[in-house]
Amino acid sequence: MTAQAEPVVAGPSQQEGPALAARTRGLRKTYGRTVAVDHVDLDVPEGAVLGMLGPNGSGKTTTIRMLLGLVQPTEGEVELLGHAMPERAADALPDVGALVEGPGFHPFLSGRENLLRLGAAEPRLTAGQISAAVDDALERVGLSRAGGRRYRGYSLGMKQRLGLAGALLVPRRLVVLDEPTNGLDPAGTREIRSVIADLHREGVTVLVSSHLLAEVEATCTHVAVLNEGTLVAQGDLTELLESESPGLEVSTTDASAAVAALRAAHLNARPTPDGVRVELTRAAAPDVIATLVGAGVPVHEARRSRTGLEDLFARLTQDSEEAPTWTS
Numbered sequence: 001m002t003a004q005a006e007p008v009v010a011g012p013s014q015q016e017g018p019a020l021a022a023r024t025r026g027l028r029k030t031y032g033r034t035v036a037v038d039h040v041d042l043d044v045p046e047g048a049v050l051g052m053l054g055p056n057g058s059g060k061t062t063t064i065r066m067l068l069g070l071v072q073p074t075e076g077e078v079e080l081l082g083h084a085m086p087e088r089a090a091d092a093l094p095d096v097g098a099l100v101e102g103p104g105f106h107p108f109l110s111g112r113e114n115l116l117r118l119g120a121a122e123p124r125l126t127a128g129q130i131s132a133a134v135d136d137a138l139e140r141v142g143l144s145r146a147g148g149r150r151y152r153g154y155s156l157g158m159k160q161r162l163g164l165a166g167a168l169l170v171p172r173r174l175v176v177l178d179e180p181t182n183g184l185d186p187a188g189t190r191e192i193r194s195v196i197a198d199l200h201r202e203g204v205t206v207l208v209s210s211h212l213l214a215e216v217e218a219t220c221t222h223v224a225v226l227n228e229g230t231l232v233a234q235g236d237l238t239e240l241l242e243s244e245s246p247g248l249e250v251s252t253t254d255a256s257a258a259v260a261a262l263r264a265a266h267l268n269a270r271p272t273p274d275g276v277r278v279e280l281t282r283a284a285a286p287d288v289i290a291t292l293v294g295a296g297v298p299v300h301e302a303r304r305s306r307t308g309l310e311d312l313f314a315r316l317t318q319d320s321e322e323a324p325t326w327t328s
């Protein structure tokens, strides 16, 4: 594994910042010789929708499972809603709704019957409250009409939404969702997004893991980026993006010649689908174009780029031995 720089941090420091719904310090998990999570100091501010981003295998699920007390850390501390985990799980977990792995619903029962069974195991609901809580939860995730149908016939999106309804049977302070839109079509993704937006409006803290950059950019107020088990950036999403250096997008038919010429001139450049993106920290746009033209690279168009999440992650993860694959 490549040595990582100090994580990029945006937003107020912890002393003056908001209360934290979840917090880890020095969190580490190893499986044999595999380091799944490496000294992660994660802050999830109360009221945030925090997107935990990272390529496959970067440690998102393991971190989430340690937060919820489902996996014992090798080292480090976890606090969930102010309670030490896993020791004080019984104090913390009633306020936490989680959708962590494929929910174990019964295939031959309807969505509603499955939720009734879950409701019966929910310590905050009396027997008389379960039915109304189930109906509320079904409505919240848009499954009221499909509630009577067998789980077996549900689409993947409906199954995910039913899992979410199960996590929301009672009001929660924190909702944790591990890749909730995995495998969903755009309509299913929009539905999950809208449930997250509703929770945010109600002041519920949401921690959602994803490897979809566009998804996080559209839904989240905060972001935490994991790469090879290490936290490489975290903070307020807008502040993180604003702290990024400006770039120039150059359209060219010869991206490899362009990258070679720019790197020879000690400029940071990386290929994009229609050319290259050049960081404008060490050179102004006219110098970049002059360098390319001087090297005989055909320049069809050049425009300043708005820094997006994709650029931020390309930079944060560019030192990896294997370039991570991001999907936007």
Ligand SMILES: Nc1ncnc2c1ncn2[C@@H]1O[C@H](COP(=O)(O)OP(=O)(O)OP(=O)(O)O)[C@@H](O)[C@H]1O
Pocket: 031, 034, 035, 036, 037, 054, 055, 056, 057, 058, 059, 060, 061, 062, 063, 211
């Ligand atoms: N129970 C386990 N036993 C052995 N290795 C594990 C176990 N759980 C996770 N790992 C390893 O730890 C690393 C981090 O895995 P993790 O599932 O946390 O990543 P992730 O970011 O959630 O990935 P994905 O997006 O693919 O779900 C991987 O190398 C994985 O193979």
